[in-house]
Amino acid sequence: MIEGFFRAAVGTPEVRVADPDWNRERIAELCREAAEKGAGLLVLPELCLTGYTAGDLFLQSELQEGALRALSWLLSKTRELPLLIVLGLPLSFSGKLYNSAAVLHRGRVLGFVPKKNLPNYSEFYERRWFSPAEDGIFEYLYRDPLTKDCCSLPFGMRLLFQAEDLPDFCLALELCEDLWVPNPPSTEHAAAGAYLIANCSASDETVGKADYRRELLRSASARICAAYLYANAGEGESTQDLVFGGQSMIAENGSILAESRRFTTGLTISEIDLERIRQERTRLGTYPAPRAEGYRRIPFRFFEGGRPSFLSGSSFSGGSGEDGSLFRRIDPHPFVPSSGEERARRCEEILSIQALGLKKRLSHIGTKQAVLGISGGLDSTLALLVTARAFDLLKIPRENILSVTMPAFGTTKRTLDNARRLTEAIGATLREIDIRLSVEQHFRDIGHDAKKRDVVYENAQARERTQVLMDLSNACGGIVVGTGDLSELALGYATYNGDHMSMYAVNAGVPKTLVRHLVRYIADIEKRGALSETLLDILDTPVSPELLPPSGETISQKTEELVGPYELHDFFLYQILRFGFRPKKVYELALSAFYAGDSGTKPQYEREEILFWLKSFYRRFFSQQFKRSCLPDGPKVGSVSVSPRGDLRMPSDASAALWLSELEKL
Numbered sequence: 001m002i003e004g005f006f007r008a009a010v011g012t013p014e015v016r017v018a019d020p021d022w023n024r025e026r027i028a029e030l031c032r033e034a035a036e037k038g039a040g041l042l043v044l045p046e047l048c049l050t051g052y053t054a055g056d057l058f059l060q061s062e063l064q065e066g067a068l069r070a071l072s073w074l075l076s077k078t079r080e081l082p083l084l085i086v087l088g089l090p091l092s093f094s095g096k097l098y099n100s101a102a103v104l105h106r107g108r109v110l111g112f113v114p115k116k117n118l119p120n121y122s123e124f125y126e127r128r129w130f131s132p133a134e135d136g137i138f139e140y141l142y143r144d145p146l147t148k149d150c151c152s153l154p155f156g157m158r159l160l161f162q163a164e165d166l167p168d169f170c171l172a173l174e175l176c177e178d179l180w181v182p183n184p185p186s187t188e189h190a191a192a193g194a195y196l197i198a199n200c201s202a203s204d205e206t207v208g209k210a211d212y213r214r215e216l217l218r219s220a221s222a223r224i225c226a227a228y229l230y231a232n233a234g235e236g237e238s239t240q241d242l243v244f245g246g247q248s249m250i251a252e253n254g255s256i257l258a259e260s261r262r263f264t265t266g267l268t269i270s271e272i273d274l275e276r277i278r279q280e281r282t283r284l285g286t287y288p289a290p291r292a293e294g295y296r297r298i299p300f301r302f303f304e305g306g307r308p309s310f311l312s313g314s315s316f317s318g319g320s321g322e323d324g325s326l327f328r329r330i331d332p333h334p335f336v337p338s339s340g341e342e343r344a345r346r347c348e349e350i351l352s353i354q355a356l357g358l359k360k361r362l363s364h365i366g367t368k369q370a371v372l373g374i375s376g377g378l379d380s381t382l383a384l385l386v387t388a389r390a391f392d393l394l395k396i397p398r399e400n401i402l403s404v405t406m407p408a409f410g411t412t413k414r415t416l417d418n419a420r421r422l423t424e425a426i427g428a429t430l431r432e433i434d435i436r437l438s439v440e441q442h443f444r445d446i447g448h449d450a451k452k453r454d455v456v457y458e459n460a461q462a463r464e465r466t467q468v469l470m471d472l473s474n475a476c477g478g479i480v481v482g483t484g485d486l487s488e489l490a491l492g493y494a495t496y497n498g499d500h501m502s503m504y505a506v507n508a509g510v511p512k513t514l515v516r517h518l519v520r521y522i523a524d525i526e527k528r529g530a531l532s533e534t535l536l537d538i539l540d541t542p543v544s545p546e547l548l549p550p551s552g553e554t555i556s557q558k559t560e561e562l563v564g565p566y567e568l569h570d571f572f573l574y575q576i577l578r579f580g581f582r583p584k585k586v587y588e589l590a591l592s593a594f595y596a597g598d599s600g601t602k603p604q605y606e607r608e609e610i611l612f613w614l615k616s617f618y619r620r621f622f623s624q625q626f627k628r629s630c631l632p633d634g635p636k637v638g639s640v641s642v643s644p645r646g647d648l649r650m651p652s653d654a655s656a657a658l659w660l661s662e663l664e665k666l
Contacts, residue, residue, distance in 0.1 A: 002588045004275025006169060007327070008196075009039040010229050010248040010258075014265045015236035017051035018063055020070035024049065027087060028077045030267060035081040039269055040302060043198040044087040045233040045248075046115075046176050047099060052202035053238035058090050058097065058129040065145065067091075071102060071109075072146040079107030082302065084161070086173060086231075088200040093140055093155060096131040101173050101200045103161055103298075110161055110298045111154040112140055115175035116185055123204065123242055124177075133157045137296050157185055158295040160194055165303045168274035170194050176201040179220060179230075190224035193290040195277045197226055202233035204242040210262060213247060222254030225280050225287060227272040235265050253280055257328055271328040279579045332593035332604075333567060334574040335511045335638065347521035350514070350637045354506045355389035357635030358481065361504045362394060369478025371402045373469050373499075374423060375546065376415030378515050379507055381422060381538050383483040385522055386506045388426050401428035402476060406435045406468060408461045410546035412553050418538050425531035431472070435464045458547040462498030469502075479503035482632055487512035489631065489642050490573050491617070492624020493563050500627055508634030509641050511573065512543075512566040563620070564613040568594070568605065572617045577640045577648070583662045587614055615663050622656035 011034065013026040027044060034042040046052055049067045057063050067089045078085060084105050091100040091112055098114040114133035118126040137156035143149070163169035172189035179186065179199055186197045197220075203213060221228040227250070234246035245262040250270045258270035281287045337343040362370065370387050374380045384403060391398050403423040407416055423430040439460050443450045450457070469480045482502025484494050486509055494500040507515065516539060523535035543559040543566070560566060571593060575586045587610065594604045629644050629652050641647040 002271070002273075002326070002592065003582075003585045004168070004273055005271040005326075005328075006041070006166070006274050007037075007039045007269065007271050008041040008043075008227075008229055008250060009034040009037070009267050009269045010043045010231040010250055010260075011267045012045060012232060012234040012246040012248050012260060012265045013048060013236075014234070015048060015051045017236070017238050018054045018057050019051070020049050020063070020066040023051065024070035024073050028074060031074070031078050031081060031083060031085060033267055034269070035083045037267070037269055039083065039267075041084045041171070041196070041198075041229070042086070042267075043229045043231040044085070044200065045231045046088040046101075046200040046202040047090060048087055048200070048233065049089040051237055052088075052233050052244070053240070053242070055238075056129070061092075064090055064092050064097070069145045071104075072144050075104060075107050075109070075144075076146070078104060081106070082304075084171070084300070084302075086171075086198045086200060088175065088202075090130070091140075091155075093138070097129060098133065099126060099130040099175060100155075101175055101198075103159075103171075103173070105300050106304065109142060109153055110300060111159045113157060113159055113173040113175070114155065115178060116157055117177040117181045119177045119180075126177075135294075137294075154296055154298060156296070158188070158192070160189070160192060160292070160295050160297045162297045162299050163302050164299050165301050166274075168195055168278055169302070170297075171196045171198060173198050173200070175199065176203060179216065184220065186220065186224055186226070186228075190226050191288045191290070192292040192295045195226055195274055196272065197221075197224070197228045199228065199230045201230055202237070202244060203247075205245040205262070210245070210247055214249065214256060214259070217249050217251050218254055218256055221251035225253060225284065226277060227252045227274075234263070253277065269327045271326055275581070275585070276579050279581070283580070326592055330589050330593040332571060333513055334578075335514045335570055335640075336517055343517060344521060344524075347518050350510065350518060351386060351389060351521075353635055353637045354386040354510070355393060358386060358390040358504060358506050359393045361479070361633070362390060362396075365479060367478050368394075368396045369400050369402065369473070369476045370481050371404060371469050371473040371476065371478050372481045373465050373483065374403045374405050374419040375411075376405070376418035376422070376538060377541065377546075378512075378519055378538060378543065379485050379488075380419075380483040381535065382485075382510070382515050382518055383481055383506050384422065384426055384428065385519070387481050388428070398427035399429050400478075401426070402431055402472060402478065403428040404431045404433060404469060404472060406433050406465045408435050408439060408464075408547070409457075410461075410544075410548050410550060410555075410557060412546065412550050412555055414537075414541060414553065415546060415555075418534055418541070421530060421534045422538070425529070425534055433468055435461065435468065439464050453548055458545070459495045459498055461547050462495035462545075466495075466498050466501055473503065481506055482634065483507055485510050485512050485515050486640070486642065487566055487570055487573065489628055490577075491563055491569060491620045492627050493559070493620075494627060496627055500631075502632050505632045505634035508631060508643065509637040511570045511638075511640075513570045514638075564616055565605070568610065568613050569617055572614055574640060576617075576621075577642070583614065583618065583659050584666065587611060587663070587666060590614065611663065611666060615660060618656050618659045618663070622654055622659075625650050625654065626652040 011030040016022045103110040116133040120127040140155035161171040172194035174185045233244040237244040248260045260268040405419040480502045482505030485507045526532040548557045
């Protein structure tokens, strides 16, 4: 399993109301299946040993004792399973009946957690049978009805189940309604150090409730920065007045990792990234330091009898969990939503952020002029589209945008024509300045042989273009709008004081993989016409700085052949800066996202390719920080930024040796 991952399951067994003996068999089947599929934790629904809808039968001592007998039977049947089990049952304690959850591990009960918030409105009548949990931790004298053994067990809401051999595994519980109240117990549980919250639930189905339930769970996991495992009651509950549809879910830090189909029973499994939770809490300076006053930690060990299957096996994704593959999908494009509808919303939001940032800068300076270098490539295209939006917001004619194309030694007819057509379609003013003679004069001035196609040859063109743009902006009283994107800044793939420099960098927060989708979004909403056609052709053009002479009309210098695939680099960038993961884990995640392993399908990238480009990323990222330390202003648009004034405070002379040495061991 990938470092820091823990496989967990939520389950919805079929039940018979008031029949603990029948229910225990179904629960045992789910326990065995969860263990066979490598889960280390299984959460089951509220009152699943008896059924949630037993009504006044809860007050019958026979049903209460039958639930305890079923619990004892389950302890004997799950003794050999490397599985922590959480399930619901009615529990009599000190003359009161409690809606409780039991935590089981290898044939013993670790503790009982009672429900605090008992719904007594609409279809719910829990206070008729149960008492709400009280503050404090009490000792429950548990007498096993089958073995007759007695022991004292903790009973209370504030129990933390801590794995001694897996430090990041700390589990706390709440039950159903506890999640729906304004101040859920899980808030205090997380503040006390719980990384996982298990919820044994019985939430009935009404129209629209499923969407609200999902959003409630998603937002709860985000708010407390934890994993949330929600097991809901389903088939077999009484349908006298209600229907229970399951919808068990696993969430982590605001994302739904897995969700069962409604109106079905069975297991839902995913891997939880415990390290990600720890890293996120570390990163958030406002997250409270652990304060566990009033809590009791219940220690146990996962590794009894050898290494459990949920911590072993392959790190490659298959979606089935077989042979150690992941149930959890590792998104190869973390900056780009997979849903077309969500992607369109994201694109519109990002374009608005960029345009509003530029609008503020223009209005603050008091200028109505902007200058951009237009190459016919993706980045400058996006910058021009954003500038047009900002001018529209300010009600400034688009003619005031000076679009400058500066052909040189590597410029192809295709990109030059696209720069011209794009400018015309936008309604900006085109200025075409051939810089070849200027650069050749510069070569003569510094004594450089123009036949030597080295970094001087390339960078002289980039710096000449920047000089032209800066001087034109002075001439018209405007500002130079920068075009470089987040991925180029991370890799340092920009000419220092060349395309690296501008007066406002609208693309500085946008990764390369997202630039393409932003341009396509504009092409889609334009539908037909010159602008849409030009954008589509730009999208179809290889990414290139065009600094070396072409072969005929074919671009000879393709960026991704030089620095590596941008989809890999953006993936690395996200995992490294967003979560601070170590190189080994970034590599494993990339394998899961991009490498099919032994599935029989052709891998998108071979292992060696992924490792090669990951090493390259670290080398470039560390060595090129000096370029990021003096970046021009630009708007942050997502959760990752390299601004020296914002998210990345990194010394320019830091060593990459520690990170690279770990990669050398792989």
